[in-house]
Amino acid sequence: MASSSAVGKLSREEFRRQKDLDAARKAGTAPAALDEEGRPINPHIPQYISQAPWYLDTGAPSLNHQRRPDYDDSSSKLDNWYDRGAKAGPAAKKFRKGACENCGAMTHKKQDCLERPRKKGAKFTNKDIQADDVIQEVSAGYDAKRDRWNGYDAAEHKRVYEEYAAIEAARQKLREEEIDNQTTTDLAAVRKVAKAGKSETKTDADFGSSEDEDADEDKYADAADAVGQKLDAKTRITVRNLRIREDTAKYLINLDPESAYYDPKTRSMRDAPLKNIPAEDAKFAGDNFFRYSGEAPEVQDLQLFAWQAAARGNDVHLNANPTQGELLHYEFKQKKEELKDTTKTSILAKYGGAEYLNSAPKELRQGQTENYVEYSRTGQVIKGREKAKAKSKYPEDVYVNNHTAVWGSWYDTLTGSWGYACCHSSLHLSYCAGKAGIEAAYASSAQHLLATSNTPAVPEKSEKEPPRDVQETPSEKIDQNYSKKRIGEGDIKLDQGKLAQAVLEEKKRKAKGGNDDERSSKKVKSSLEGGGSHEVTEEELEAYRMSRRQTEDPMANYVDEDL
Numbered sequence: 001m002a003s004s005s006a007v008g009k010l011s012r013e014e015f016r017r018q019k020d021l022d023a024a025r026k027a028g029t030a031p032a033a034l035d036e037e038g039r040p041i042n043p044h045i046p047q048y049i050s051q052a053p054w055y056l057d058t059g060a061p062s063l064n065h066q067r068r069p070d071y072d073d074s075s076s077k078l079d080n081w082y083d084r085g086a087k088a089g090p091a092a093k094k095f096r097k098g099a100c101e102n103c104g105a106m107t108h109k110k111q112d113c114l115e116r117p118r119k120k121g122a123k124f125t126n127k128d129i130q131a132d133d134v135i136q137e138v139s140a141g142y143d144a145k146r147d148r149w150n151g152y153d154a155a156e157h158k159r160v161y162e163e164y165a166a167i168e169a170a171r172q173k174l175r176e177e178e179i180d181n182q183t184t185t186d187l188a189a190v191r192k193v194a195k196a197g198k199s200e201t202k203t204d205a206d207f208g209s210s211e212d213e214d215a216d217e218d219k220y221a222d223a224a225d226a227v228g229q230k231l232d233a234k235t236r237i238t239v240r241n242l243r244i245r246e247d248t249a250k251y252l253i254n255l256d257p258e259s260a261y262y263d264p265k266t267r268s269m270r271d272a273p274l275k276n277i278p279a280e281d282a283k284f285a286g287d288n289f290f291r292y293s294g295e296a297p298e299v300q301d302l303q304l305f306a307w308q309a310a311a312r313g314n315d316v317h318l319n320a321n322p323t324q325g326e327l328l329h330y331e332f333k334q335k336k337e338e339l340k341d342t343t344k345t346s347i348l349a350k351y352g353g354a355e356y357l358n359s360a361p362k363e364l365r366q367g368q369t370e371n372y373v374e375y376s377r378t379g380q381v382i383k384g385r386e387k388a389k390a391k392s393k394y395p396e397d398v399y400v401n402n403h404t405a406v407w408g409s410w411y412d413t414l415t416g417s418w419g420y421a422c423c424h425s426s427l428h429l430s431y432c433a434g435k436a437g438i439e440a441a442y443a444s445s446a447q448h449l450l451a452t453s454n455t456p457a458v459p460e461k462s463e464k465e466p467p468r469d470v471q472e473t474p475s476e477k478i479d480q481n482y483s484k485k486r487i488g489e490g491d492i493k494l495d496q497g498k499l500a501q502a503v504l505e506e507k508k509r510k511a512k513g514g515n516d517d518e519r520s521s522k523k524v525k526s527s528l529e530g531g532g533s534h535e536v537t538e539e540e541l542e543a544y545r546m547s548r549r550q551t552e553d554p555m556a557n558y559v560d561e562d563l
Contacts, residue, residue, distance in 0.1 A: 423441075
């Protein structure tokens with residue numbers, strides 16, 4: 001079937017004839033199309049397979065674009081590599097112009113020479129001139145270029161293996177001779193010699209192989225194949241994250257909800273689920289029992305020492321150089337004990353009292369105690385002392401200077417400072433004055449001083465003035481004039497007696513000032529902005545608003561004439 005790109009755009013008649021020809025070829029009434037090599041093309045092949053792309057189109061029906069191209073098999077062989085160390089004939093007797101100044105070979109320059117750099121090159125000495133190298137052209141295929149073992153000689157590893165095997169055989173023979181040379185027939189001495197030989201093998205700096213390493217391989221292989229274990233790439237340790245089916249789950253050991261806490265996310269239970277069973281006899285004594293048993297505390301002390309040493313500027317890192325960290329920690333402990341002994345000796349020599357240091361052994365003093373603890377069948381404490389609560393390393397509830405509250409128990413909203421709740425003192429480590437201090441702090445506060453200084457004088461009562469039954473307290477004055485609420489927020493309590501008094505004063509002021517509303521408004525505005533003699537209260541503001549509504553209402557005297 002011809003390609004549409006080669007034929008171009010077909011007319012309607014040509015397209016119809018092409019369709020009829022394709023249908024006849026599929027039906028078998030017309031012969032199949034032939035490619036460039038004379039092979040028939042299956043007419044049932046879809047067009048998107050038989051049609052060649054524009055960059056491979058030859059103008060004739062063909063399926064070569066679907067076939068694998070033929071490559072030269074000689075260039076794709078994996079064993080086709082350079083002949084290492086091949087020389088092109090014997091070496092020259094004299095130095096030749098253009099040769100390597102170091103070794104005298106003509107095939108490379110001095111900067112590309114692989115020989116040892118000489119103090120005086122072959123250019124100046126004419127001695128030990130090397131033969132020319134064979135320049136080889138190796139055409140590697142796709143696989144050969146990407147083969148990392150291409151050109152490797154397996155005989156090299158065989159020589160290394162034979163060398164190690166010979167050394168191990170000689171070491172074994174030497175150990176047997178040392179055992180045979182023993183004159184005594186004591187089995188313990190023979191074992192001691194064999195053990196010494198094994199320790200020497202382990203501490204050998206050049207070769208680290210030994211007999212017991214082969215025996216340990218099986219043990220490590222069993223541990224690697226154990227159920228529920230994986231290798232943590234960060235810490236390089238084996239982590240047990242799954243439970244063997246035969247083992248009892250931690251949360252099923254004690255079904256009491258008040259027993260040890262179980263974290264389902266990490267599958268950890270730090271405390272022992274059964275309190276009435278000793279940790280040595282319990283099937284599971286808690287994760288903390290394993291954490292503080294064996295060599296775990298020593299490793300923690302070593303890590304703490306490494307952190308503290310690094311914080312003081314020393315180059316100590318437990319993971320980077322564990323041997324150095326352990327040696328420095330050992331020296332640090334020795335010097336600490338020596339210093340402690342020296343200090344103890346000097347104090348006893350100066351003050352005496354060595355006879356009081358002799359006490360009973362630790363086993364007798366701490367073997368038995370009077371602390372009685374009684375547990376129930378579910379592990380709860382019935383009688384006796386419960387588990388001590390964890391305390392912070394910072395001092396808590398420490399009262400100083402006669403205070404009954406700690407520093408920071410009271411906050412002054414005016415000054416934004418902390419203090420003591422017992423005396424309202426914002427001065428740290430001050431002496432407590434009790435209630436007298438609270439009264440003195442209130443008397444000296446800014447709100448109290450402003451409230452007492454800005455209180456207007458009480459006018460004399462007249463017959464027209466209503467009685468003032470409600471007296472204003474300082475707290476109400478402060479809340480009214482110094483509240484942080486914006487205008488229009490919260491509930492404002494208006495004193496009716498004060499409101500009536502403010503209305504009368506506003507009428508008197510209007511009667512004196514006439515109709516000059518502009519001057520009166522400026523006066524009120526200046527008093528509001530702080531230019532007046534006293535603070536404007538809410539009653540005065542309400543009286544001012546009421547007078548403005550009565551005088552400035554444009555619709556107050558309006559009469560509709562059309563009605």
